[in-house]
Amino acid sequence: MSFGPLERLRASLAKDESFRVLQRLFLADGVKHWKGYATAFAFMGFMALSTGGMAWLMRDAVNSIFVHPTFWGVWGVALGVMALSVIKGASAYGQNITMARVGNRIVADNQKKAFDHLLGQEVSFYAIRHTAEISMRLQAGANAARDALNLVITSIGRDLLSLVVLVMVAVIQDPMLALVALVLMPAAVIGTRKLIKKAKNIFRKEFASGIKLSAISLEVIQGMRTVKAYTLEDTMRVRVHTYIDDVERAANKLVRTQAKSSPLMETLGGFAIGGVILYAGYNVMFAGKSPGEFFSVLTALLLAYEPAKRLARFNVDLAAHVIGAHMLFELLDMRAPEAEEKTLPDLPAGPGRVTFDQVEFGYRDNEKVLRGFDFVAEPGQTTALVGPSGGGKSTVISLIERFFTPSAGTVAIDGHDVTAFNRQSVRTHTALVSQDVYLFSGSVRENIGFGREGATEEEIVAAAKAAYAHDFIMGFEQGYDTPVGEHGAQLSGGQRQRIAIARAFLKNAPILLLDEATAALDSESEAEVQKALQKLQSSRTTIVIAHRLQTVVRADKICVVEQGRILESGRHDELMARRGRYYNFYQIQFAHEGEAGAEPQGEALLSA
Incomplete structure (x- = not known):
């Protein structure tokens, strides 16, 4: 300690x-x-x-x-x-x-x-x-x-x-x-x-x-x-x-x-x-x-x-x-x-183009997680980061959110180095939905409302409907006043995820960050959450981290991240044609399908 x-x-x-x-x-x-x-x-x-x-x-x-x-x-x-x-x-x-x-x-x-x-x-x-x-x-x-x-x-x-x-x-x-x-x-x-x-x-x-x-x-x-x-x-x-x-x-x-x-x-x-x-x-x-x-x-x-x-x-x-x-x-x-950065200016509003230019970062001295990392996520597109654990995918999101500061290189949003602006203003441009959803003790309404201070009841309900959460919320005896319990313990995993998505809808940020948002869900819950996520992704810069490739095959760009670098990038069909690192991952995950090139079951869901 x-x-x-x-x-x-x-x-x-x-x-x-x-x-x-x-x-x-x-x-x-x-x-x-x-x-x-x-x-x-x-x-x-x-x-x-x-x-x-x-x-x-x-x-x-x-x-x-x-x-x-x-x-x-x-x-x-x-x-x-x-x-x-x-x-x-x-x-x-x-x-x-x-x-x-x-x-x-x-x-x-x-x-x-x-x-x-x-x-x-x-x-x-x-x-x-x-x-x-x-x-x-x-x-x-x-x-x-x-x-x-x-x-x-x-x-x-x-x-x-x-x-x-x-x-x-x-x-x-x-x-x-x-x-x-x-x-x-x-x-x-x-x-x-x-x-x-x-x-x-x-x-x-x-x-x-x-x-x-x-x-x-x-x-x-x-x-x-x-x-x-x-x-x-x-x-x-x-x-x-x-x-x-x-x-x-x-x-x-x-x-x-x-x-x-x-x-x-x-x-x-x-x-x-x-x-x-x-x-x-x-x-x-x-x-x-x-x-x-x-x-x-x-x-x-x-x-x-x-x-x-x-x-x-x-x-x-x-x-x-x-x-x-x-x-x-x-x-x-x-x-x-x-707190010391409160005097820095606010990040200007923009479409949300994210770029990494020769970024280096490590959580400990002499243990780099990102090494000369170059990356671009375009507005209105979904960019997926895939690869083995420990490669640096979640670190990318942490640097965008300014949870950490790179030791070298530049992380920029719409061409602005994020370190030149106060962190709160940078985070107003992003909405995060992760695998480990954190809900605060309080009601369903309060947890959705944390997405934007001062949101009206109508806006909270609209966000819940967009996240396909309104129906199950109204099924509770107390509706939106239902306590979620400590860390959301009184809700199922899928319900917690949809509450988090509703919170992200309410925030309405130009950049959407999805960190294994459906990894811990069963197939039925995942189907509901994926529908909500697809609606949320439209017209936003979306960066998705996924280990399950079936959730990202329809992404506009897929980047294979390994040992702190991007080894290859492109669309699903392009990467499969190259028969490189992505192709190997795909073969391993879907070997049970009988044919590596066969369309996985999740694609129909993603294209819905």
């Missing part, structure tokens, strides 16, 4: 990048939402002051009850505590609501930015990365950005402010008493620093295992038919269980690491409170001081315990969010070539 994948993540996080990640978060999201954070910070300030006020009132409460008992003094203290509780409760509610709204907006903004960035990537980006990895960066990364900011804000506004106010109360009431307790606090914070590095390593392993688990689970679910057909249940169960166990082990290690800060704080907190009791007891019993100061300081220390514990483990908790935010930033920092 690669994204420069987890290897790049490990290398970049080998250095402590917490400060850099946090700085970027604050400059991007923090500054944008500063009003919301300022409001939440104000609420947290009221919470801290209320907490400190309660600790302060403990002196008057104890003295009013035990030292100088007065009815009105007790009432005054009680009402003061009640009022402070109301203020603290209302402030806590305001802080939680404000932080949640700001946090949810940050998640939404980052997910939108990440998704827009993904849309700007080339097809090659997705070819080398697993869907689970991209999804995890999109979802977990956006959540981590929010959680990192929220943790920092709440640690400063809630915990640190509360701790400062409570320490001030303790110091004012009895400086020496506070000193006895506070001398042990820094030791707790220093003690947790050793846990931070270990926590980060565990988080990285947990993310890696989580990505692997998501990847294999997604593959098993999407490939369930293959799993069942080859009885791979036990094999896949072992693989998935292994990754689940890896995630569980990492999670358990993380819990142990995080939990180590609690015994340290519990121990040091106990020593601090014990020291306060000894010192205060001596002062009350032998130095004549009132117990009110003692209880006030003790209350302040007890209330300070939880915020102090959270601050002590702040960096340990922050580690996971920093790594998640880094995953998001790594995605956002990658170049988005298609």
Whole structure:
């Protein structure tokens, strides 16, 4: 799995990048939402002051009850505590609501930015990365950005402010008493620093295992038919269980690491409170001081315990969010070539003449798929590409669609080099129907309507009728509102193909690209789809890729593609007369006909 994948993540996080990640978060999201954070910070300030006020009132409460008992003094203290509780409760509610709204907006903004960035990537980006990895960066990364900011804000506004106010109360009431307790606090914070590095390593392993688990689970679910057909249940169960166990082990290690800060704080907190009791007891019993100061300081220390514990483990908790935010930033920092081309002009409208001039291309370095490829597809004609698998036929369509860019030579439409124009405008000139039809979750109407934005109901129905799809669509109980299911799973192969053809009809592009559009269909479905395709091909530049020669014998030009070059081209009868490579393919495919020159059964269909 690669994204420069987890290897790049490990290398970049080998250095402590917490400060850099946090700085970027604050400059991007923090500054944008500063009003919301300022409001939440104000609420947290009221919470801290209320907490400190309660600790302060403990002196008057104890003295009013035990030292100088007065009815009105007790009432005054009680009402003061009640009022402070109301203020603290209302402030806590305001802080939680404000932080949640700001946090949810940050998640939404980052997910939108990440998704827009993904849309700007080339097809090659997705070819080398697993869907689970991209999804995890999109979802977990956006959540981590929010959680990192929220943790920092709440640690400063809630915990640190509360701790400062409570320490001030303790110091004012009895400086020496506070000193006895506070001398042990820094030791707790220093003690947790050793846990931070270990926590980060565990988080990285947990993310890696989580990505692997998501990847294999997604593959098993999407490939369930293959799993069942080859009885791979036990094999896949072992693989998935292994990754689940890896995630569980990492999670358990993380819990142990995080939990180590609690015994340290519990121990040091106990020593601090014990020291306060000894010192205060001596002062009350032998130095004549009132117990009110003692209880006030003790209350302040007890209330300070939880915020102090959270601050002590702040960096340990922050580690996971920093790594998640880094995953998001790594995605956002990658170049988005298609988005960068938005400034290029639109490809001018034309009849759709396609030419390849000495084109070279390879998916990997030093592995060329096309080698000096020359090719012309004329408007109003059907040009077929045939030949063995791996020869470069599908690559030709990918280059026309600008899914990839040739390393040398020129791909042109109506004489215009397609690389000089933005990709979206190039793709508006083409309509693609492939063997692997992709339908989106939604209704039949929506999937046809994707052919052209803003298409009317009448236009969608007209496209469906042209694709011979209207009748079977109306046979569904919900008609055009029928859900197609994930990847069109609720439709047959022939129905999916005709929906795709209807989408192409609606697009009405001058160039039609057919990549094995009928290869996976049975004879009856193929007959229906072929009728729709013939209607679609009229008056367009049509480029057909086919392994089954019976589907292209009536093409205006047939090109035999092998090892990245066109070996021969011409009409069916011309190529058969030459007795070259096409003739050999034809003989092999139709040997069962008894005579190589006999007209295959599919020709009658194509000429219909």
